[in-house]
Amino acid sequence: MAWNEPGGDNNRPRDPWGGNDQGPPDLDEALKKINDRLRGLFGGKPGGGGGGGGSIPRAVFGVIGGALLVVWAVMGFYQLDEQERAVVLRFGKYHATLQPGLQWNPPIIDQVITVNTTKVRSAGFREVMLTKDENIVEVSMSVQYIIDDPEKFILEVRDPEISLQHAAQSALRHVVGDTTMDLVLTEGRAAIAGEVTQRLQNYLNSYGTGILVSKVNIDEGKPPSQVQGAFDDVIKAREDEERVKNEAQSYSNGIVPEARGRAQRVLEEASAYRDQVIALAEGEAERFTQLLTEYRKAPEVTRERLYLDAVQTVFANTNKVLVDVEGGNNVMYLPLDKLAPRTMGGSEGSSGRSGISDRQMRELTDAVAEQLRREAENASSRRGGR
Template sequence: MAWNEPGGGGNKPKDPWGGGDQGPPDLDEALKKLQQRLGGLFGGSGGGRGGSGGGGKISGTVLGLVLAGAVVVWGLMGFYQVDEQERGVVLRFGEFNRVAMPGLQWNAPLIDEVIKVNTTKVRAKNFREIMLTQDENIVEVQASVQYVIDDVESFVLDVRSPESSLEQAAQSALRHVVGGMTMDLVLTEGRARVASEMQERLQAYTSAYGTGIRISTVNVDESRPPTQVQGAFDDVIKAREDEERVKSEAQGYANSVVPEARGRAQRQIEEASAYREQVVASATGEASRFNQLLTAYNMAPDVTRERLYIDAVQNVMSKTNKVMVDVEGGNNIMYLPLDKLAERSASSGSQGGRSMQSDAARLRELTDAVTEQLRRDAAMEQNRRGGVR
């Protein structure tokens, strides 16, 4: 029956519970009717008000059991497990509440929401970019970024898509670093520098964005010129290698020639130094010898003069192979064949040591005889001059 259906008398709406003109229904009466209807659903007596009271009691017990079971199920639904490598972000009515640590945890179902994040797993992002260098050349660089979740609250709540933001920040950092370097440096020994500067800049970006990500490693996997100019670039690389090879050969030749020239120069310097020392020493010795002779001459001029004469004759005779001796007061000239004597001495030396020694002794005796004769002639000449005076 509708609420606005007329009934009874007048234009007042008819009460669907049959109350007539009574006021608002009593709350206890409404709860009692609801209990009776639920009891009918669960098999109890659903009669009118005059029904038996036992059915109402059974329906209440069943309802209590159902409510208790629902509470137990609701409570059991709140238990969950957080692994050792995970952290859980607990949201209560969509607002951050706390960070759940590893272990068995409980949160109120349908009220709290738990978002689990693996904080120890090393994640990786790979990307390839084509960009301009400082010297306006085009290079293609493939890089990889490895990272971990350092702050789960920021990772889940502060940024809508932190990994997408990380990729965009990595591309920006790579373009900034490569744009400040030359192509040769990027393609050769500068790759490690690119990775280091890129990691530093990327970490600054992610920290400023509040992504909760910590960059662990940045690697430049490949750097090469674009495919369209690969042939020309290979020619440039080959020419550069030829240049380095020629430089190495020239350096090797210089390393072999320069030390040798330095050695020769040093040897000449040493020889010149030795010659200088020899000349200086010889001059010093001659000067000392002259001083000594001067002293001896001052003490005995005649004897010193005769001695110098004999030494000079001996020095001259030792360098010639023929000696002619003119004896004063006679017509015979003595001839000494020193060359023949020397040859005989050499031939006898090849035959045996004894003959060589005998010839040498004869030569010495002959030389001594000549020297003695010369000394006598010099003495006789000196006496003759004294008698004339």
């Protein structure tokens, strides 16, 4: 007889592995055993009848439901730090914006999105654009910003940071398009950054992004790489110009005060000379007035005195005298520097130009007159012998 042919008391198929020929356990019997065990655990009687036969008691569902409710409630508690704000969506709709502290929201019902509102974020850009004077420049810019309004940042715009990039590029192009290339490459960066900050914030406010721009920095402004060499030459020439200006200013700072000092000294010397000349002129005028008074009293004496003073002044300033002898053909030369020592007893100490006294001058004058007289006599005798 084959293994699957009916046989035995109940005409059941035989077990091909040699086991007992009974079939698998009854499913109802297995469920009954499990029910009895649960009843034993929760105080019921195994196999008990009544209206609850074959079912789990309601207390079991109550305990399980209470435990799940406690877990669900505990999961709703969370803590917000001082720098954080939370936007609550209830069933997908905006409900509230929560401040720092311990908060609770029902899980599954509410969706809580936490945002750091004090963290300074940064975004960088590098763009090639056209300036006002139709030159191409490459500008790199960095934007620092914070989230000022979490509700707008999360709900108003789908991707606010992408909107920030587009707005920053637009603002930068607008400002650079109204600026000349020289300002973009040199000292105009600070002004450009300030104008871009204001224009960018206006754009973000109109978009409703909830972003507050803290600072905009123009990191670099340079010409395209194809013409970098020419621009370097221009910048070097400007630096040389500035250096020469500084050197000229330094030279001016050194020479101008010196020239002003010399000019002041010349003015003071001229003023002193003027005062001196005026004083001498007034003194000579006063002296002339006094001489005129004396001359009127004694004309001969005064005239001789003036003559002697004049001769003394002339002889004091020269040591050579040329005399035209009357009736002669030659001019006589008198070396006073040699005649004076012989006349004055050979004393060399008294032969200085400024050291001749009145007495010595008279002696010298007498000696000259005597010499002239002798020369005149000799000349007369020579003419008589002829």
